[in-house]
Amino acid sequence: MKKKLMAGNWKMNGSLQANADLVKALLAGLPADSSSAGCSIALCVPAVYLAQVSALLESSDVDLGAQDVSQHAVGAFTGETSAAMLKDFSVRYAIVGHSERRQYHHETDALVAQKALQALASGVTPIVCVGETLDEREAGQTEAVVKRQLAAVIHANGHCISEIVVAYEPVWAIGTGKTASPEQAQQVHAVLRAQLAAATPHAARVAILYGGSMNAANAKQLLAQPDIDGGLVGGASLKAPDFLSIIAAARVE
Numbered sequence: 009m010k011k012k013l014m015a016g017n018w019k020m021n022g023s024l025q026a027n028a029d030l031v032k033a034l035l036a037g038l039p040a041d042s043s044s045a046g047c048s049i050a051l052c053v054p055a056v057y058l059a060q061v062s063a064l065l066e067s068s069d070v071d072l073g074a075q076d077v078s079q080h081a082v083g084a085f086t087g088e089t090s091a092a093m094l095k096d097f098s099v100r101y102a103i104v105g106h107s108e109r110r111q112y113h114h115e116t117d118a119l120v121a122q123k124a125l126q127a128l129a130s131g132v133t134p135i136v137c138v139g140e141t142l143d144e145r146e147a148g149q150t151e152a153v154v155k156r157q158l159a160a161v162i163h164a165n166g167h168c169i170s171e172i173v174v175a176y177e178p179v180w181a182i183g184t185g186k187t188a189s190p191e192q193a194q195q196v197h198a199v200l201r202a203q204l205a206a207a208t209p210h211a212a213r214v215a216i217l218y219g220g221s222m223n224a225a226n227a228k229q230l231l232a233q234p235d236i237d238g239g240l241v242g243g244a245s246l247k248a249p250d251f252l253s254i255i256a257a258a259r260v261e
């Protein structure tokens with residue numbers, strides 16, 4: 009069975025002291041040889057703390073991730089962070105198209121696709137988030153919405169598409185305590201896998217993560233689904249014991 013990828017999304021939380029305490033507690037709770045944690049682990053932290061967390065993770069196998077990346081390579085784009093800059097700080101992953109950015113920053117499918125393109129061009133793996141709102145689910149549009157969101161990224165990235173990570177995050181489940189049932193999540197993951205398979209012969213190696221109120225109680229069942237290759241964990245990744253319990257549920261013996 010393929011190794012799961014468990015990525016924490018700290019969102020806009022943290023401080024120098026809180027980050028140091030959290031990373032210390034996480035590393036202390038992982039097996040000494042953290043590759044024997046049985047899954048890959050990443051922390052997606054606010055941009056301003058990338059240097060700090062990069063240093064804190066230096067002697068561990070835990071990867072560093074950003075929460076966004078510019079759609080541009082370089083230039084007069086005040087406030088933006090390029091993929092090459094992320095690479096300078098050993099960033100392995102960049103979340104793109106998180107629903108909070110689609111909602112509050114009006115990011116479109118085309119913009120998200122450009123961000124994925126920039127990330128890949130600099131050797132940063134984009135974690136492309138897709139997911140439907142509650143209204144869209146209730147209107148029976150879930151499949152159409154996630155397929156439209158992923159299609160934009162496939163279209164812009166061509167054969168590189170096998171290098172991305174996808175995160176299915178139903179918007180109604182993010183930060184709400186409501187989780188998609190394992191069956192609901194698997195159904196959407198299978199749709200996404202089929203869409204990837206139509207675009208690349210390497211679709212099986214694309215990790216498709218589930219995100220949305222994942223916790224220690226629901227992680228095992230979600231992660232047991234055939235097309236769920238890991239988790240993108242928001243709130244629960246801010247507490248070391250909670251994230252460690254979720255990581256334990258992802259362990260492939």
Ligand code: PEP
Pocket residue numbers: 017019177181182183184185219220221222240241242243244
């Ligand atoms: C997220 O922000 O990507 C997320 C899944 O949040 P939460 O786990 O808090 O629902």
